[in-house]
Amino acid sequence: MRILVLLEQRLGRLKASALEALTIAAQLSNKQEANVAGLIIGEGISGLAAECKDYGASKIFCCDAREFAHYQVLNYSAALSAAIREFSPDCVLGMASPLGRDLFARVAARLDAGLLSDLIAVDHEPQQGFLGGKKPLYAGKVIATLRFQGDGLKMATLRPNVFPPQQSPGAATLVPFNCAVPASGLKVREVKKGQSTTLDLTEASRIISGGRALGSKENFSILFDCAKVLHATVGASRAAVDSGYASHDMQVGQTGKTVNPSLYIACGISGSIQHMAGMRTAKTIVAVNTDVEAPIVAIADYTIVGDLFKVVPLLEKRLAEY
Numbered sequence: 001m002r003i004l005v006l007l008e009q010r011l012g013r014l015k016a017s018a019l020e021a022l023t024i025a026a027q028l029s030n031k032q033e034a035n036v037a038g039l040i041i042g043e044g045i046s047g048l049a050a051e052c053k054d055y056g057a058s059k060i061f062c063c064d065a066r067e068f069a070h071y072q073v074l075n076y077s078a079a080l081s082a083a084i085r086e087f088s089p090d091c092v093l094g095m096a097s098p099l100g101r102d103l104f105a106r107v108a109a110r111l112d113a114g115l116l117s118d119l120i121a122v123d124h125e126p127q128q129g130f131l132g133g134k135k136p137l138y139a140g141k142v143i144a145t146l147r148f149q150g151d152g153l154k155m156a157t158l159r160p161n162v163f164p165p166q167q168s169p170g171a172a173t174l175v176p177f178n179c180a181v182p183a184s185g186l187k188v189r190e191v192k193k194g195q196s197t198t199l200d201l202t203e204a205s206r207i208i209s210g211g212r213a214l215g216s217k218e219n220f221s222i223l224f225d226c227a228k229v230l231h232a233t234v235g236a237s238r239a240a241v242d243s244g245y246a247s248h249d250m251q252v253g254q255t256g257k258t259v260n261p262s263l264y265i266a267c268g269i270s271g272s273i274q275h276m277a278g279m280r281t282a283k284t285i286v287a288v289n290t291d292v293e294a295p296i297v298a299i300a301d302y303t304i305v306g307d308l309f310k311v312v313p314l315l316e317k318r319l320a321e322y
Contacts, residue, residue: 001029001129004087006080006094006103007038007052007060014040014048016203017095019055019165021158024122025093026056026168028130033058038172039083041076043069049174056168061086061177070188071099075181077106082179084111084153091130096157096258097202104157113153116146118258120162120281123147130154139254139277159281160202161260198233201252206263209235209252209279210245213268213308217245222309223267226316235259237269253278267308271296288312 003025007018029035038060049060063079094100096118108115119133132147223234236246254274264282287300288308297303
């Protein structure tokens, strides 16, 4: 089974989730290195191929051109479609990031391919290859088992932080790859970057989030202070974002970001259905709340009943001792 993996990068840095996708590709191909290839799209990103050489791929296609400096769906679609024609894979894998969700849907429609999105498990057999997988539905209340039908091209996106990267023997070679960029009236004029210098929520292994109970933007500083000691990224509920306490790029939930960290600490978050849809698959959930009847408590592995303004500083102090 031949598998092509879109290796997502941002600002010239390979996303950690790209190695997760390569790991799954190696498993699906029964660790036959010649059957796995990666694709990196961007500008000035040729050096990133070296980071992927030990994860089971035989070659890394590198589409490096000025037209790919910023994500533009028509340009990226052309590059991915051209790489698919070049490598002739049975399956194409990527991550369920905002870029992956946008790009894979367009390319799947263009190539009449089957598409499964946001998988948290994959199902395969050595003789039959990639059969399908599992994904959360109805805000994570149920887990659906999905299957591909037919023998056509299969495409799938994987939820980040679900599949631990595993190195495989190999020495992927860099293959410069050029493709024609279609003429389009769609142009990227400006990209406004956020102020945060921490790891993106979708890739963070530890997250501490605050809700409307924080009371102000200034009070979020106690979460940032604790996050420094915990080596975590700070998130927020929609209520906190709507109240102006946090920026939208910090929002976790159905209308924000879906996260899957090893540790999720919810401070002053009641746990609406929409919020839990974005974080309930976290490995360990800790709720800090004064209300023992809050919905978040029902799904939490641990609950600290108390005032977050007392609990969080104490947590920071104890963590600093280790």
